[in-house]
Amino acid sequence: MDRNEEDIQAGIQSLELDSQSNAVVSMEKVKRHLNVVFIGHVDAGKSTTGGQILFLSGQVDDRTIQKYEKEAKDRSCESWYMAYIMDTNEEERAKGKTVELGRAQFETENTRFTILDAPGHKDYVPEMISGASQADIGVLVISARKGEFETGFEKGGQTREHVQLAKTLGVAKLFVVVNKMDDPTVKWSKQRYDEIVAKMIPFLRSSGYNRQRDVQFLPLSGLVGTNMKSRVEISTCPWWTGPCLFEALDSVEVPLRDPNGPFRMPIIDKSKDMGTVVMGKIECGTIHEGDSLLVMPNNAHVNVMAIYCNENKVRHSDPGENVRVKLAGIEVEDILSGFVLSSIVNPIASVTEFNAQLQIIGLPDKALFSAGYKSKLHIHSVVDDCEIVALQRFDPTTNLPMRGQVHFAKNGDVVMCRIQVSNRICVERFANFPQLGRFTLRDSGKTIAVGKVTGLQI
Template sequence: MAYIMDTNEEERLKGKTVEVGRAHFETETTRFTILDAPGHKSYVPNMISGASQADIGVLVISARKGEFETGYEKGGQTREHVLLAKTLGVSKLIVVINKMDEPTVKWSKERYDEIESKMAPFLRASGYNVKKDVHFLPISGLLGTNMKTRMDKSICSWWDGPCLFEVLDRIEVPLRDPKGPVRMPIIDKYKDMGTVVMGKIESGTIREGDSLLVMPNKTNVKVIGISLDEHKVRRAGPAENVRVKLSGIEDEDIMAGFVLSSVANPVGAVTEFNAQLQILELLDNAIFTAGYKAVLHIHSVVEECEIVDLIEEIDMKKKKDADPKKKKPKRKPLFVKNGAVVVCRIQVNNLICIENFSDFPQLGRFTLRTEGKTVAVGKVVAVPPAGNPTFSA
């Protein structure tokens, strides 16, 4: 069944997802785009690319003995994926406990409850409101049980909750501004009687005939076609995954991470910015200080970066209890440890398109990775003024 989503030879030979698969389906009320992100730790950068475009996360957990435990233990992929999903803006999570039909599980309520009771505190610690934003349900992906329709009591006597499609239909996704400035991070491009770019519209509405900018190279382009789920449309709005055909630019002049942007209010293009970072877990013997190097993942951008200055360490406990009228002097650290929250200045070699998290969350949240491990998550808190891609000293 994985052949449906895993279409390249590497995936079919290895039996695991490598690229981010893309498919569409509709319920009676909603049209969904599935972004099938890889779960294997070697392909986390591809998972980040998929998750950065998603509104809802469906976290698939195996109920089979040993498989859940392997993903959940320290350093396991379940833990890293939950953390990345939250950081990348996936605000709603459905935890589907799969393989409940497996002979060693046999729709066991005890096994289901065990997994839910272990996952809930971890999800809470990762920033999710478990009561409001997380849904748990049992399924069998192999048999399709409890996915499209509610399962019969003869299969599972103790479950009287909804099926997966019901949960998907009920979830309220964050509203975006259809009248705002156009922001569409480009995840891929190809040539087809013109240049076609793919991505998810995060803000604004794109119409056939529009004049837009491809940033950061400031190229003026014209929209000559829009496709949605392989159907041609005249316009598309926020949260839509689209293919936009452009004139005025060649496909070799576009890279993943560029942003399709409105002319009147273009996205910022910078080589330096200030960020608030939470350090998760550094590699052994690593010190987080000025000069620290990592790989920055922000929307569809992947760039090497360097921490050039630690500005302030924030004590989150004291911040909660602090009197806002009493301003204390900033604590400028020389280095910080695991678990610290710090405001720092980050520098990259090439111009990248980002926004303040408070203005456009999807273009302002990011992760830092090094040697295949996520070491920090953060948000952009200050970008240089337009026309000046770096801060003055």
């Protein structure tokens, strides 16, 4: 074969590779994308279950697993090795608990997932809120081990707070996985599984989840991967006839987002990489390379230079995707987490006060919720100090506002209020953009109220 023929042959092979590459991209594009947050009490097995998912879906090879097994054994913590896939920093591995919000990707037959592994310890609830605010669906991990479920579920346990926060932050569908079913204290006991389900259902209902429409229970073992990618063997668990975790996740139905609506992307992080790069999840609208947009609330006009999805450069991206966007017209130091990348024609509002409907769920001991009450506001990727300016109570039996202004509210009350924040922030009315209109108030390390924005003081 002469040089010309070699060049022709190489060109043909190159075209074939390009064609295969394009085919892969087009196949990926037909798969929907969902963010799934793993929540639950500390030590329930969230990171281990997440790590097992990545291993079973081919994201981690056997050699890496062997390395983690040795590392965990050297620490005398043999059962932690799967968690090392998600818990990547030294502090998390040394303590055996998640500190930061972990992030990873995997795919099922029809869906691309981004895992958001939320910390379970009460000291890191703000990180859990950050994960849940980005999520489409949730996996609540519960330990079936004797005593561990009870610790997480009793008052003060993170199972309860995580469920309430997930519902408030827009996690519409919840998979409740009863983990550690292979534990010697459980041994795939149907009685133990049924006991946990029976205790969880009334609480999930009181938190706003519809048992039939929104919640699905599954037994599994995150450590060894049973009932995760394939269904559990009848010899192991003769009473379970439902799906495995991968099947359940792949078939979940979630509300469609509007690709033609005004563009909204809360910024969760930023970096400098040959220009200014912002990261976030597209909540509404579609972004194209070359678009002119606004960074709010500082009203900065920017141009979209490049879009990256899963490290791949793309020309456009639809709602629901996690993307990195390279911008021209703004410096990194002029952007804060909580800012919003917004369309110019219909920009997001920026306010220092807004009206809200609020449910009080957990005031500190002896505290009264009244005008002047100060706490920490969490709304999409914003965290800011806030103060209650005025209150009006709702009648819990009629759900209608009661006449006159009230002076204080107590646990369980539903109130209308006006909230003032320390800095100008971007929010939307809940009725228009639910994901940008839900919020929580926290004080003294605990969630005291959940609410939704009803009006903007522009």
